[in-house]
Amino acid sequence: MKSMRKLNKAGMILSMVIGMIIAACMSPAAGPEVVESDEAAAPAMQEVQSTLSIVQERGKLVCIGNSQLPGFGFLDSEGNFSGFDVDYCRAIAAAIFGDANALEVRPATARERFTILSSGEGDVIIRNTTWTMSRDTDLGMNFGPTTFYDGQGLMVRKESGVATLQDLQGASVCVVTGTTTELNLADQFAAAGVSYEAVVFEDFDQSFTAYDEGRCDAVTTDKSSLVSRQTTLTVPGDHVIINVTLSKEPLGPAVRHGDDQWFDIVNWVVFATMLAEEHGITSQNVDSFMDSNDPNIRKLLGLEGDFCAKIGLSNAGCFVDVIKQLGNYAEIYDRNLGPDTVFDLPRGLNSLYTDGGILYAPPVR
């Protein structure tokens, strides 16, 4: 019996040693096991297939968006997504398929959006995403043209009389995690020498509920989102967004590093909406421009130069489809955020450069 146990023990040790030898052989550094590492690399090889062809094979665009932010990306009670960001998802779908509805919006939290994109579960992020250097480099993103110039703001109760950062000494501030918001808050309050308590939540709903209940004295996020969420508070009129901007927040679409053609498509769909506004082309009057003599307009509308082919789209009127189905930048903005909506957000920086804003699209040429 005893010798048997000893033998078993010896067997165990032996098997461990052999296991380790195999381990050494299989580690990536070792040469002979090429077959293994090739197999592992197989999914990486598939990645060479372009995003455009994946999207076309699938028959629809998968756009990583928001479902909790009215005006930008919001899932209504009937299960439809609407908003400024969602319209840009629709615009890309319209350019590729000629059909704005060839789209699946994949709602994601602030935290998971980049992971979903890099794992290939989605094709593009349009989810009030701030363009920052570390995201551009570390996270392997490429940011398209900014669709909305925003800044981080603070909302407080009117009765508190807060007007500046210094007034918030010792206050509790509700904030949503996983965004640049948390960092800006820490930076600006440190710069102003104001101590505060950060109450960090994982999503917007909880953050604003806590603020609404008085758990926090202030709530912070991008100003556009503050305007949007103010409408959902118990008494919207009791709250005010103070005239302090904590950060620059250029919001725009983001795609994976390494597929330039796909990046070009996203870029030029956004530029096309701005150019359309610049030339006065709207979803209503686009047909009347089809006999235009202006070379700039003719190129944009695919009557000259075949620019859609240059970004890999066979449909020569790819931008016409965008303008027809979604409209130009002004139409998209007004439909979601303009004077006729509850938000009534002034265009401000988000006007064309000709109107005192900073929207400046390069020419189609």
Added chain:
Amino acid sequence: MQEIHASQVRPPFYRDERVLGIFSQLLVVIIVVGLGLFFYNNMITGLREKHNIAITFSFLTQTAGFDIGESLIEYSRERTYLRAFVVGLLNTFQVAVLGIIFATALGIFVGVMRLSTNFLVSKIAAVYIDIFRNIPLLVLLIFWAQGVFLKLPRVADAIVLGDAVYLSNRGVAIPWGIPTESWSTYLIILGAGIVVGAGLAYFLREQGKRTGRMPLVTLWFIVTVAAVGLIGWIVLPQPMTLDVPILEGFNTQGGKILSQQFMALLSGLIIYTAAFIAEVVRAGIQSVSKGQREAATALGLTAAQTLRLIIFPQALRVIIPPLTSQYLNLTKNSSLAIAIGYPDLFAVAGNTILNQTGREIEMFTMIMGTYLSLSLLTSLLMNIYNRRIRLVER
């Protein structure tokens, strides 16, 4: 000689039970290790070829840049990610330790109630157990945070108890001691008191063993330590001053603030886990044979004495292993804190740090490793205790 030798002739190796046994074990180990390595290799290659990312922990020494609402150690945005990680870990640890203590107390109480012969008492315990054991913890936590603690009065209208305790939807502010310069000296005195007390306890126990009349060892120990502590407190110039919270500006200042999120998480975990512990305790008590109770009663022990001296020591053997599982569950369940905004390990590391650095694999390895260590530590302590109390068979 010859015959013995003949009986030792071995069968061919492919029919030798021992060789086959070793071979099959070897095969299993190779398969398991090989699979593990294949997946690891797959991950590393994928990361390298697809995203050009290598696994590294160097980001931990970078500046974190974000603030954390509550911390047991000094922390500010200039500190490193590693420091932020430790802050989260300590917050988890705090909730876990307090949760385990209170859940055990409440659980034993309810478990004993459940076995009461009094109809009302027993049914109250049964209803408590059935309700809280059957509600998902996340639901309970969100109810507790948003439905109870967030509905308390705002801080300006806080409920004030004796001018010292403020109860509002920001949390509970209580008076708290602030150590002065003489605090470290006082700690040394207290340490000396414990050493003296332990020495006395050892002496008393030895004496008890010799005479056969065991004195009240624990009581003497406590009295000694308390006496030394009291003398030290009087002799030294105020080792600690009391800081009473006052309402000033937006929040209460001073004292110790047990935040709304902390209170919600702690109460949720206690109430939930206590329901399970109550059942564990009931099972343990019921496992003690009826004869033991009857014998104790026949000897004239009171009900309380029977429970303390006869039933509980025997029930503990059955209780401890499943109780350990409940402790592990409580610790792991505390990671749901993220849902109600308490900065525990998972909220700080798995959310904020991960999001800012984009280092999923490193962060999750660290988080899983930490929870695993916490669980193994709990198991270890409980196993040591279990070994002490288990039935010694001769």
